[in-house]
Amino acid sequence: MNKPFESMHNDYLDPDKHLQAEMPIKENLLARTDTECPSCGGNAAWYFEPVDRDDPDLDAGWHCEECDWMQEATDEDFTRQADISDRIKPLWARIHAADIPPKDRKISSLADMFANAPDGDFKWDDNEAGDWHVWCCGERDCPSQWHKAAYALDMGREGGKRYVEARSVDEDGNWDFDASWDEREGQTESDWDEFARYTLDGQMDEFFKGWARYWIHCAETRTDVLSESSKSPSDADWVDFCISAAEDDIKYLEMGK
Numbered sequence: 001m002n003k004p005f006e007s008m009h010n011d012y013l014d015p016d017k018h019l020q021a022e023m024p025i026k027e028n029l030l031a032r033t034d035t036e037c038p039s040c041g042g043n044a045a046w047y048f049e050p051v052d053r054d055d056p057d058l059d060a061g062w063h064c065e066e067c068d069w070m071q072e073a074t075d076e077d078f079t080r081q082a083d084i085s086d087r088i089k090p091l092w093a094r095i096h097a098a099d100i101p102p103k104d105r106k107i108s109s110l111a112d113m114f115a116n117a118p119d120g121d122f123k124w125d126d127n128e129a130g131d132w133h134v135w136c137c138g139e140r141d142c143p144s145q146w147h148k149a150a151y152a153l154d155m156g157r158e159g160g161k162r163y164v165e166a167r168s169v170d171e172d173g174n175w176d177f178d179a180s181w182d183e184r185e186g187q188t189e190s191d192w193d194e195f196a197r198y199t200l201d202g203q204m205d206e207f208f209k210g211w212a213r214y215w216i217h218c219a220e221t222r223t224d225v226l227s228e229s230s231k232s233p234s235d236a237d238w239v240d241f242c243i244s245a246a247e248d249d250i251k252y253l254e255m256g257k
Contacts, residue, residue, distance in 0.1 A: 042066030081220075084239055088216055091246055095212055098254045100205060107196040110189055113155070114162060121159065126152035129169050133203075134210045134226065136217075144225045146214060147171070151178070151203060158184060166199050208253040215246035 042064055061072040117124075129150030136145055147170070154165045161183035169175045181187055181195040218224050219242035222233045231241055 037064040037067060037069055039064060039069035040067040084220055087239075087243055088219065091212065091216055091243070091250060094250050094254065095209060098205075098250065098256075099209065100202075100256075103197070105197050105201045107193055107201050110162075110192045110196075113164065113196075117155070117157065121157050123154075123156035123158070125154045126167075128152070129167075131207065133207050134214045136210075136213065146217070146225050148226060153200075164195070205253060205256055208249045208256075212246045212249035212253065215242045215249065218242040219246070 061070050063070050129152045132148040132150050134146060134148050137147060138145065149168045149170050152167045152169070154167065156163055163180060163182040163184055165180040165182075166178040167175055168178050179195065179199045181192055181199075214226070214228075218229075218233070219239045222238055224233055229241070231238060235241070
């Protein structure tokens with residue numbers, strides 16, 4: 001009996017590196033100001049994003065990181081955040097419209113994958129991973145919420161049997177095995193489509209979708225937790241810069257549909 005497709009992920013990659021949450025949990029949707037705390041002179045305060053200014057459970061305002069000082073959000077704060085939200089809504093609509101479910105993806109064939117491979121046994125390993133993907137963990141105890149991972153693909157033929165293995169690496173250089181298709185383990189060509197659909201052919205879409213979501217988060221919160229920009233979130237044009245970056249990623253996402 002053929003060995004079933006095995007994967008550590010529920011979409012195209014390890015779920016710990018997949019975009020489990022479109023955005024961080026509400027408690028972590030924070031915007032930072034470089035203004036010193038007027039009470040203790042400490043680091044920048046944090047601003048909890050006002051989803052609804054009349055929500056009695058939402059403590060919207062400026063909060064110091066080092067003392068208990070707090071100042072309620074002003075009308076200007078709410079207006080500014082509402083303007084950003086209005087600019088972001090169409091971006092979310094475009095991301096969702098361009099999203100292709102795994103079952104509808106066009107997949108690379110097994111023949112194409114091995115078209116340029118030599119005859120006989122061989123082993124090709126990626127010595128370096130590709131560009132950084134970004135993903136949101138959505139974990140309540142994670143202060144940054146956002147993480148980066150890059151992916152590599154190893155393939156070969158051993159004893160006449162073909163295999164393809166997907167691996168990933170985080171920013172600390174820790175490598176993980178994500179998934180594989182392997183004739184040595186009894187898998188056949190009938191197993192290839194599922195592996196390709198969930199492991200290979202979603203990577204480009206997830207790359208642009210992840211970065212678009214990240215830049216939307218940066219615009220909403222006026223932060224850059226991954227230090228991806230040479231600009232500062234305190235710059236007057238920070239929101240414009242982030243929205244432009246998100247629009248560029250969405251454009252490439254839409255081209256792949």
